[in-house]
Structure formats: structure tokens, C-alpha cells
Amino acid sequence: MGAGAGRTARDRARRELSQNFLVDRHAVDLLMEAADPAGTVLEPGAGEGVVTRALAERGARVTAYEIDPLLAGKLAARTRTHGGIRVVRGDFARARPPREPFAVVGNIPFSATARIVDWCLRAPHLTRATLLTQLEYARKRTGGYGRWSLVTVSSWPWFSWELVARVGRDSFRPVPSVDSAVLRIRRRPEPLVRDRRGFTELVDLGFTGIGGTVRASLRTRYRDVDAALAAAGIGPDTVVAHVRPDQWITLYEALSR
Template sequence: MAQNFAHGNYSHTQKKVRNNGGGRTPRDRARRELSQNFLVDRNAVDLIVKAARPSGLVLEPGAGEGVLTTALARAGAEVVGYEIDPLLVAKLRARTKLKIMKGDFTATRPPDQPFAVVGNIPYGITSKIVDWCLRAPELTSATLLTQLEYARKRSGDYGRWSLLTVESWPWFSWELVGRIGRESFRPVPSVDSAILRIERRPAPLVDDGGAWQELVEVGFSGVGGSLFATLSRHFGGGVAAAFDRAGIARDTVVAFVHPDQWVTLHAGLHR
């Protein structure tokens, strides 16, 4: 069953970057408009490649100057880079023999064969790229360099769990696998970054995707006050036993329920 986990674009406010040009040249303006912060730290590149474990077909959104693109190819992947900046596309095509596509990655059709996505992606379209990945039927994994705040939110690193993570949990795992400081980029952004790994599970954790989505969306709706009250209004008397089985206290705030506890809730309510 095809799942749709799109929830609109997550806000990534990026303050004015520090650079000597002050944004006065056309290239400076292009970098800002396209959210271009190029990775210049080779150690950071190695960390991303190690986390991605690239093999087979790998798509790279935002190839930029090709630092990660060439590293992925050296690791043995069949890389297809996507870049929206025509000047960078021309430079990459002139310098490498790799396949570089000009255009918006999120407007492309996903391959009909297994593939992974690896990239240092623009902060401003992070959610758009993530949503594209989650909707792609043949995606095996996405290893993305994102704003640190985004990666922490999606991976539960704050101790809280977002709707998107919980809703997609039966099909995908989310993990923050490394942090990259802002000094690893040029121009230097105002925030740190992190490597977020999204991996498709070998087999879904639930059998009924529609029932799962209904459960999670009702739970996060807040109708009825607490999660227990919300689910009780919708599902009736079986909620108390399901909460006990999942080890969830009656007063637990919805964001603090671990995705695996949601799986147990689902099993208890849909036996």
C-alpha cells in the first residue's frame, strides 16, 4: 500500500551567512537564493559516505561542486547527481564523467529499481526532499545532511517524537548518525548540521497501513485533551488495556510516546 507522509515544508530559517563578499556579487546572491552551503571538510564527507554505505544506484540531490558526488562514486556507487544551478552543472560535467542532471530533484520521477539517496541538501527544501524519499516505492535508504534541529526532531533525539516519524515508523527507521559543525561549509551557515539516516525496513511492522495512519493521526489530533482521552473517544474501551500492554501511563503527552509503543498500541486495538 502506497503511503503518503507529506506534511508540508518544515521551516528552516537560516540567518545571514558570514562571508567576505557580503552577498554583493551575482554568485553570492545565487548561493543565498538556492541555499548553497558547500561542504569543504573531507572528514565530514568521509562520515557521510560511511553512514550511507553506498552501493548500486545512488541519487544525490544538490550535487553542488561535486565533493560528495565524487566520493560516492569512488566508494563504488552508480551516482546520478542533480543540480539546479546551471553554472555548477556545466562545471561538474566538464570535470567529471559522472551523470549530472540539471533541474529540481523533487520534480523527478523516482527510479523503478532499488536506489538510495545521499546528499548535502538545501535547508529550505529539506521536508520536500524527505517527503519525496518517503513516497518513492523503490527507495532503500536516504542519508541526508540536514540542519541539526531537523535531524534531532525527526530522530527523537530531543526525547520527543514527531507526527511524521511516528506515522512512517512501520516502514522506515530514523537515526541521527553524526553531527557536522557549521565550520565544515563555505559560506559558513548560522547553524550546525547532522547526518540523518532514513532506512526502509525489510518488512513493515504493521499489516494494515490504513488503520495505522488513522490511529496516529487521531492520536496527534489532540481532540479530547490527553492521548488516552483522545483515543478512548475514538476507539472505546479497549484503549486502557492497550495502554497497559504498551507501558504507557494515562497522562503521557503524545509526543513522548515512543514509536514502538505506538506499534504495540496498534496491535492491541486492531487484533
């Protein structure tokens, strides 16, 4: 029998679209507590609408995006009498962001995590994004392994990253192979760095890995690197992933004088 034998069209759609529906009310409550939804909220991957309805129950004005036409149609039919819910059939990551302050909340497809997070970080009026992601993804983005990623460091002056809660795999149907987590990304009231381009160039250079250490990479373009490293409390042999976001800010301040 072929690899797809015995699977229905819905089974194939769930696999292709990374559809793992949230069925645990406690997990929904954890997501809502972390999101504290109000005002305009966009929801990626609305699925069967469990999160959609929870957001609306808390008074949010929800625009729910669902790429699966069957699910989008069903959700639109179920919520058509609810004035606080609008269902959009389409890819959230291709949507135009609102021109007013808004939040993003959702149980997002694992396969689209990077695209959705990137969309959120680029949206000028986003206030916060509260997302159910793979646990490993959330830990990597919040320094959970003692290592920091490029996306977290480069956005740190403008956004904080926090792993709020762990959600077990049994909270979903079908049950995924890994646990999840509530990841919260919040725009800072005031940026920690004003020159986005200068900070980004510094971080990008550090993450090139030239020479194997932060010191070796930065010395290809900057002077007084050793003094800047000392001011930030970074050893000369430190590899880039072990440099904390706050240390990058100190590096930038020292090297941009």
C-alpha cells in the first residue's frame, strides 16, 4: 500500500497545514491570561474557532485567518451572528497589518511559525503577539538553553520575549509529537536603541561566525572591540550564541561612540 493509503483528504490537509487543534480548556485559559486580549486582535490559524470564541468572549474584536477553505467556511457560518468576529479565508502571513494598534493571538501552525513571527516583528502597529508554538522554538527564542538566536537578539531593543507557560501535547488533537509553549512577544514602550540600522549591522556581523568568536567577527569592522567586550562582561573566547541580548546593547553603545 502507498504511504497515503487509508488517509482521508482531511487527514492529508491536517498534515500538510500542521493542523493540531486545541481541545484543552485549561490551555485556552493560559493563552487568554497571557494575551489579556482587548481591542483589535488578529488570529492566525483559527482552525475550528476555539481560540476565536475565547477572544471574543473577552471583548476583543477578532479577525480570524484560516487558510483551509473548509474550516474557514464552517467557522464563518458558526460565527456569522457574532458582531465581534470576522473570518478571513487566507494566509495570515500575507495579510496587510492594521493601521491602528493591534495584537496577535493564536495557536499557530508549527510549520508557519517563523513566517508568522517575522510578520509580527515587521508590523508597525503590533503591540504584542501571544502564540502557542513548539516548546523547543519558544525555549530557543527566550534563552532557555543558555543560547540566544539572531531573531531574538536583533529585535531585543524593540521587543521583549517571554516563555509564559508550557502546554503538553495532550492538549491538542491530533496529538503532536512534541509539547508546546505560550510565547509572548511585547513591543517595548520605548526602544532601548534608537539606531535600528546600526544595531542590526553590528548583530548581523557578530552572527556571521567569522573567526569563531564574537571578538574575531567584530574586529573585522570595529576598533576597541576588547574594551567593548570587557564593558559588556563578555570573555574574549565567547561564541556568538552565548552573548545575551542586554550584552549586545552594551556592545553597541560602546562601539558606536
